[in-house]
Amino acid sequence: MTRLLSEPADDVDAEADADGEEGVAPVGGLRSPARRRKAVLPAAVALLLLAGSAFFHFADQLRSTPSARNHALTDPAATTRVSGDVGEGLARVFSYAPAGADAAERSARTVLAGRAARQYTELFAQVRASLVEQRLTLTTQAVRTGVIELDGNRARLLVFLDQTSRRDKAAATTAAAQLTVTAEFRGDRWLIVDIKAR
C-alpha cells in the first residue's frame, strides 16, 4: 500500500519516519504520506458513491420517461393479452337477446368493475325493458383494438366496435362505435373499469 501510494521523494521521508519517530503519528502537512494515505480511501469512497448515485439517477431518468414506462407493444405478450380480454369482454357484455338478459348481466360481473360496472347497471336497467318489449337483439364485435397505454396493472385502449341490432323481425342494422376503455389487471384477467364513448 505505502509503496504504491507514495511518490519517490516521500519515500525518503517514510524511511526516516520509520527509523527515527517510532510509534509517533505523523503530524506533518498534506504532503505527509500517512496523512495522504488516510485521505485516499475516503476520497475514493466519496468518488465512487458520487459516481454510483449519478449512474443511478441517469438510469432512473431513462427508465421513467413516459415513453419507456408505457409498455404498449414493447411487451407484446401483455399487449395481446389485454387486447384480447378487453375485446372479448366488450363483446360479451354488449351482446344480448331478449331471453339472455340475465346471462349478459351475469357475465358483466366477471368482466366489468368500478365505474364501468356502475355505468352498465344503470344502462342495463333501461335496456332490459325494451329488450323484451321490442324483442331486441344486439350483437357486438370488437373489430379493432389498439393499446394506447400499458403501465403495470393498468391499461388504456382504443376499441372500434361493430354493433348489430335487430328489432323483432326487422332487418338488422350495424352501427359503428368507438370507445376508450380503461382496464385493470385483477386476479387472472383484465377487467374493464371505465368506458368512454368517443
Add this chain to the structure above:
Amino acid sequence: MTRAVRTPAGSRPALAGALVLTLVAGGFAAWTGREWYAAAHDDSAAYAVQRDRALAAGEQAVQNLNTLDHRRVEQGLDLWESSTTGDLHKQLVDGRQEFTGQVKTAKTVTTARVLSGAVTELDDRAGRARVLVALRITVTTPDSKSTEKDSRMLGELTRSDGRWKLSGLGQAPVGGTAAG
C-alpha cells in the same frame, strides 16, 4: 515489522473498515453503472420512442388530411402532401387539380379533431406502423351550417428520412369481417 510500529494504534481495523467501505462503494458504482448502460442501450426503450413518434405523426397527419378550407386550398393541400409518402402521396399529387376544383365549387370548410389514437403494429426496422384513430370531423357549408361526423380511421405509416408519414389511410369498415 517497521510498518506495524509506524501505524498508529487502532488504525488497522479502521483501514480494514475503510477498505471494505471502498469495496462496497465500488460495487455500488459498478452495479449502477451497468444499470445506466443497460438503460441507455435498451432496445425496447428505443422501440417505445419510435412507437410514440409514429403515433404523434399519425394523429397529426390524419387530422391534416381531414382538414381543408376552400379559401386556402393550396396551403391545405401542400400540408396534405407533406404529411404523406408512398402510394397515398402519389394519389394526392395526381388528384390535386381535380380535387381543388371540387372544393372551390363546394365552398366547404372541413376541420377535424383527433379524439383518440393507438398504434397497433410497429416494425421498427422496416420503418412501418399501423394506427387506429378516432376522429370528429366538422364540415361547414357556405350557408354556415355545420355538421359533425365521427369517423374511425386506419392509417399506415412509413418512416422516410427519420420522419413518420402516412402512406395509407382509410375508414375502418363497418359490418365487415373482424381483423386485428
